[in-house]
Amino acid sequence: METGSAEWEDIIINGSRIFDVNVGLKEARQFSIHAAELLKWNLKINLTAITDPFEVAVKHFLDSIAPAGMIPSGASLLDMGSGGGFPGIPLKVVIPTLTVTLVDSSRKKITFLKHIIRTAGLDDIEAHQGRVEELAGSQKMFDVIICRAFSSLDKFVQSALPLLAPSGMIIALKGKINPDEIESVRLSDNGKQGTGRISGLPLDIKIKKYMLPYIDSERTIMVIKKLL
Numbered sequence: 001m002e003t004g005s006a007e008w009e010d011i012i013i014n015g016s017r018i019f020d021v022n023v024g025l026k027e028a029r030q031f032s033i034h035a036a037e038l039l040k041w042n043l044k045i046n047l048t049a050i051t052d053p054f055e056v057a058v059k060h061f062l063d064s065i066a067p068a069g070m071i072p073s074g075a076s077l078l079d080m081g082s083g084g085g086f087p088g089i090p091l092k093v094v095i096p097t098l099t100v101t102l103v104d105s106s107r108k109k110i111t112f113l114k115h116i117i118r119t120a121g122l123d124d125i126e127a128h129q130g131r132v133e134e135l136a137g138s139q140k141m142f143d144v145i146i147c148r149a150f151s152s153l154d155k156f157v158q159s160a161l162p163l164l165a166p167s168g169m170i171i172a173l174k175g176k177i178n179p180d181e182i183e184s185v186r187l188s189d190n191g192k193q194g195t196g197r198i199s200g201l202p203l204d205i206k207i208k209k210y211m212l213p214y215i216d217s218e219r220t221i222m223v224i225k226k227l228l
Helices: 007-018 025-041 052-067 088-094 107-118 134-136 153-163 179-185
Strands: 076-080 099-104 127-128 142-147 166-172 195-198 201-212 215-224
Touching: 007 025, 007 052, 007 166, 007 201, 025 052, 025 088, 025 107, 052 088, 052 201, 076 088, 088 107, 088 127, 099 134, 099 179, 107 127, 107 153, 127 195, 134 153, 142 153, 153 215, 179 215
Parallel strands: 076 099, 076 142, 099 127, 142 166
Antiparallel strands: 166 215, 195 201, 201 215
16 A cells, blocks of 8 residues: 555545544545655654554554544644654644644754645644744743653643643643553642642643554543643
């Protein structure tokens, strides 16, 4: 199966239904452009360890759109550590009204992201090289801050909170998460379910588990909001 084939696009279209996300032929073809360029550029730039077209479709694109139903139309979205453009670019494709900022510290990855933005014909989306902490000085705030590539939930939240709009949300996309890790962030000092403390900050934390279609791989979405 070649990336961009009708079979590959069918995998995207049919797989998206599990998330109740409207992906038609137009969106699937934009995904296929992104995927084809990802694999071509990956020969020279380390963009992804996933190179099988089927796995790219499922583990990158379908996984990226899993939280789409939680994100309001017209929101400003920051994708921290975007890498190959995930999840920011697929989310922009399925929610065209988003204003998206992609941030990554790698100049080569940012060059790739700008290429995809042009090639896929996307508007209201930009890619910036640098550390996300550098955005804090711009006083720009985001309705949604999302990340797939974090090693520490605590550090991700610390970096995101100064850039989060008052009523905004932080979305952390993780793989399978063990019960102890869930409880460690869901319980506040008084043990109230649904709240937590990360770096001493009182937060509302909701956790949703889901299975990736076709491969039945467990994933977790954590939605974090500041308690006002």
